[in-house]
Amino acid sequence: MTGIQGPAHKRNMTRRKVVVAGGAAVAVASVGGGIAVNAFASETSDSSTSSDASTETCYKLTSETTEGPYYIDADKLRQDITEDKEGIPLTLTLKVIDSETCKPIKNAAVDVWHCDALGIYSGYESLSTGAGGGAPTDAPSGTPSDAPTGEPPSGAPSGAPGGGGGGGHQEPTDDERYLRGTWKTDKSGHVTFKTIFPGWYQGRCVHIHVKVHVDGEWTDAGYEGGHTCHTGQFFFSEESVLASAEVEPYSTSTTTRTTLTEDTIYDQSGTTGGLLKLKYNKKKIEKGVHASITMGVDPDETHDGTDDAVQPGASASASAS
Structure with a gap:
């Protein structure tokens, strides 16, 4: 497996190709019969999240995490990744900057993928834990399956493997590709995706996966070459997750x-x-929810998420999905 590599390995690139999807983008799924035109007209900031971009220290590298078992290369090139999945509309706006120079990184290929409102990953529907509370094969038996609350359930395993995939990559089991997509950053380093607020599954908090690829080439066929300079995950405040848990289908x-x-x-x-x-x-x-973050990455490094350090306190098995 490829680990964290220095600049000397920058030119030792592996070919990566993203196939362009045909057809028009699908509109964001509605909730409760429709989406308000001005979805964020009365928006308020979630005070439990981090400070805004004006106070960010741009020289800080964004944490690298495991890729998880459910990454699929050659995702569809699109900004609206919702397809027909129901859930709270989520607009995800990302900015990618060089952590050393603080300059935006343009034309990078950004992948995002996450589970649906009930904890299912496209491409891996038979392996995902899902909403029924079925524990993965390597989880302890007798795990409780209570409705979500603000407090951790009594006796719940800390960081138990989720999704039944273990730490290694799993081959897809179906042809579904909802809630997955790739798009390029603009000249200011921004990229925006339309999706839904993710649900949860056993052993993991609510999250979205991300990869940033640089030094490749955009062609008529998609994005080719280059290397992965960042593999990470995005997280949501407890306040927002508890609010989502009151809305169908999360509830x-x-x-x-x-x-x-x-x-x-x-x-x-x-x-x-x-x-x-x-x-x-x-x-x-x-x-609807608008989520944003600035990612500080090192474009000269390689972080493909298959051999990067798991965060403090995590066991090898806890790096699942």
């Missing part, structure tokens, strides 16, 4: 929820660790 889940402080992948470092800044109407989160 129908009976899966034990791991809190942000329990999670063994999140390193508790706020923005540096991937904690998103969130804006939404706290009384009507179902109207």
